[in-house]
Amino acid sequence: MNNPMTDYRALVRVDSAELSQSLRSSAPPKFVGQWIFALLDIAFTDYYPVNQAPDINLTVRLRFSSELLKFVEEELDASDQLIVTRAYIKIARKAVEDGADVIPSSLQVDAVMARTLRCFRLTRAQALEIAGVERNRYLDALAAGLEGEEFDHAVRVDGGSDLQPIMVLLPEVRWFQGKISDRGIAGELGEWLDIYSDLTLGSVVAELLDLRLRRRQEDA
Incomplete structure (x- = not known):
């Protein structure tokens, strides 16, 4: 599997319009789901040095997280909805607890709770x-x-x-x-x-x- 930290450093800075294609290009041939969730865990975790960089603030990390979860649902046929929904819940709670100024629509509380009920x-x-x-x-x-x-x-x-x-x-x-x-x-x-x-x-x-x-x- 690719080194998730190395990939994260590059991908988190990619513009949203290009990120989906960049994820497809960078994804390893096997264990794509594990790779995506490793990237998601890095985005969630404050103490990684990359997340202390001036250009990698909470808004950037939440935007990246929402794109990762969108990629899982759109690109991975075998995605487990329970695992995906738990990831949405985890990131949405962080957004609220950390007082995020900008939260992607898919990670806003109402959207995540509606998703939960659909499960x-x-x-x-x-x-x-x-x-x-x-x-x-x-x-x-x-x-x-x-x-x-x-x-x-x-x-x-x-x-x-x-x-x-x-x-x-x-x-x-x-x-x-x-x-x-x-x-x-x-x-x-x-x-x-x-x-x-x-x-x-x-x-x-x-x-x-x-x-x-x-x-x-x-x-x-």
């Missing part, structure tokens, strides 16, 4: 139903003392793969409550956050899993 392929009623079934499956499997593949098979639930992005993203977007301008987006996100605790496995399952782990460690 939810279940209704709240469906999510609650699946979570309830999953919780009961865990309780039954733990009570039966199942292990390994038997346990994994026993707790698998139809729709669980659709519930997983919701469970990953909701804790990460709670920070944005009160910072969303669009009432519709704010209301919908708030309703999801209100039921988050009911979507988890719950304290009983968590305690049983913890006990199971401690027993394994003692037997090891």
Whole structure:
């Protein structure tokens, strides 16, 4: 893979109109996604010397980040929307926390929260139903003392793969409550956050899993 730091030093200074083509030209033949996210991590991280240069301010880094994420979505067919959305959330939060004067439209809070909600392929009623079934499956499997593949098979639930992005993203977007301008987006996100605790496995399952782990460690 290319040296991301060397590439970042050159690419972050490229004009927006030319950046997409420059990324295509510079991208390594393999592991393009890893390369892009390495560049994104450099753009996010304040302490790298390159980001202390007078011409590389927060505005430049946010513009570059938005172009990188756009490139991922437009150029990489196998892009994982959960990973991409988490990156948007991470950069958007930095923009707010650091008091950015200019924020690309794709990284503004309302846009990122709308993107997050589009990742939810279940209704709240469906999510609650699946979570309830999953919780009961865990309780039954733990009570039966199942292990390994038997346990994994026993707790698998139809729709669980659709519930997983919701469970990953909701804790990460709670920070944005009160910072969303669009009432519709704010209301919908708030309703999801209100039921988050009911979507988890719950304290009983968590305690049983913890006990199971401690027993394994003692037997090891």
